Amino acid sequence: MTMHDFIIVSVTIMVVAIIFFLFIRVKKKKQSTNGYTEVSATEEMKKTYKLCERCKKKNYIDKKRLSYICSSCGWNLSQPYILSTFSLEVEKSPDTKDFIENLQANDSLFIWSTNENKENLVVFNEQYEIITVIPEKLTKELLPKIELSANVFAKLKKKMDHGDHYRLEIFITNDAQKKYSFVR
Numbered sequence: 001m002t003m004h005d006f007i008i009v010s011v012t013i014m015v016v017a018i019i020f021f022l023f024i025r026v027k028k029k030k031q032s033t034n035g036y037t038e039v040s041a042t043e044e045m046k047k048t049y050k051l052c053e054r055c056k057k058k059n060y061i062d063k064k065r066l067s068y069i070c071s072s073c074g075w076n077l078s079q080p081y082i083l084s085t086f087s088l089e090v091e092k093s094p095d096t097k098d099f100i101e102n103l104q105a106n107d108s109l110f111i112w113s114t115n116e117n118k119e120n121l122v123v124f125n126e127q128y129e130i131i132t133v134i135p136e137k138l139t140k141e142l143l144p145k146i147e148l149s150a151n152v153f154a155k156l157k158k159k160m161d162h163g164d165h166y167r168l169e170i171f172i173t174n175d176a177q178k179k180y181s182f183v184r
C-alpha cells in the first residue's frame with residue numbers, strides 16, 4: 001500500500017463514518033417525534049383543569065371531549081353556573097303598576113330577552129307580562145350565561161315599597177336542585 005492509497009482509504013472510511021453518524025442522528029430524531037414520550041406530552045397538554053363553579057372542585061378536563069361532568073357533584077362543566085340574587089329598582093308607572101302590585105315574594109319570574117330586543121334581558125311575571133328591563137351592566141353579565149343554560153329559574157325573593165319606586169330582590173339560578181334553596 002502506497003502512501004497515496006492509504007490516504008484514499010482513510011478519507012473513504014472517514015466519509016463513510018460521517019454519513020453513518022448523520023444517518024443515525026436523523027433516525028433518532030425521527031424516532032423521538034413519533035415516539036411514545038413526545039406523544040404523551042401532547043396528550044397531557046390537551047388535558048387541563050376546570051374549576052366546578054358549583055362545588056368548587058378542580059376537575060381534570062380532556063379537551064378532546066365535548067362535554068364533561070364534575071366528578072364530585074355531577075354538574076355539566078360545559079354549562080356556566082348561575083346562582084345569585086340581585087336587586088332592581090322599578091319606578092312606579094301606570095304601565096307596570098298593576099303587575100308589580102300583584103307580585104308576591106316567592107312568585108316565579110322569567111328572565112329572558114324579548115323577541116323584539118335580543119340584547120336586553122327582561123323580567124317577566126308568571127303571566128309573561130313585562131315587569132322591568134334589567135340594566136345594561138347586569139344584562140352583560142347574565143345574558144351570555146343564560147343563553148348557554150338549558151334551564152333558568154328565577155323567583156321574587158323580596159319586594160320593598162319605597163314610595164316612588166319598588167325595590168325587587170330577585171333570585172336566579174340554572175341549577176334545578178337549587179331552585180328552592182334561596183333564603184327568604
Ligand SMILES: [Zn+2]
Binds near residue numbers: 052054
Ligand atoms: Zn362540582
